[in-house]
Amino acid sequence: MKILATSDWHLTDKKSVAVSDDSWYEKQFAALQWMNSLCEDKNIDVILLAGDIFDKAKQSNRLVRDTITALNRFTTPIYSISGNHDQPAHNYKALKESSYGVLCAAGVIEDKGDTVFNIGSHSSCLVLPYPFGHSTPADTALSDISIVLVHRYIDPTGQFPGGSPCLSCQEIKEWFPGTLIIAGDNHTPFTWSDEKSSTTIINPGSLFRYRANQIDHRPLVYIVEPRSISAHEFFYTITPEYVPEEYLYTLDRSHLEKKEEKEKRGIVFIESLGNIFECDLSFSDNLSKLMRGGEVSVKVRSKVNSALGDK
């Protein structure tokens, strides 16, 4: 059996400011067609998608229609969980009202909710879907679970890019020991394994690059081949397959450079003011200067002066 693990497609019809490519919208579907062909060439049995198909929960009719058209061509079933971006106001219960819900109703993806399902043909390879919003470890008996499909931000360093804490590989391993964890949400791909507990984490990351800080990101999917050791025990061969460059958008940083340039000009301007004028920030001096302008009545002037202790 072969699985294709993918995540964080973030399909959108709003052009990112970093994208300098006229055909970026169409490239999204060209990349999906590449994935479809890859599944056919490599005899993939099932695609496991770890959430965030869409960038926003409610997308335009055009984008939803084009996504259904693209996914209708897939000959490999897509079993999916929803990510935070798929859920209206991050609410799992409102999923039916989302564009993700429309894909499910159209039958092009199958949302697995949070109910365990089997993908094994010869042995029992049970998958536990764990969509965004499920914040505590499942009550499900884990002993039979082989794969957990989860939408949680996991980072090997245990930190978000800004440095605040997030779930580390060690922590998620304690939630789901002895399983293969396929994770979505962190857009940077990685694999991690702990031989002692035979837990493996694979995080496919973002399928596209659309922000200026992703200029070096190489989008990929993982092909996962479970090989059974015993009835419910597997070891996995994991192979990255990189999205060919022709399906990726061209990015440029010129908008950032323009912003930096504007900020620099602003700083220079403020500094130059200091050189031309004497910018005294004394409140009472400024007030006196204002009053000398002659538009303040004598009565008010004498009240202000006495309040400031001036004669």
Ligand SMILES: [Mn+2]
């Ligand atoms: Mn995401």
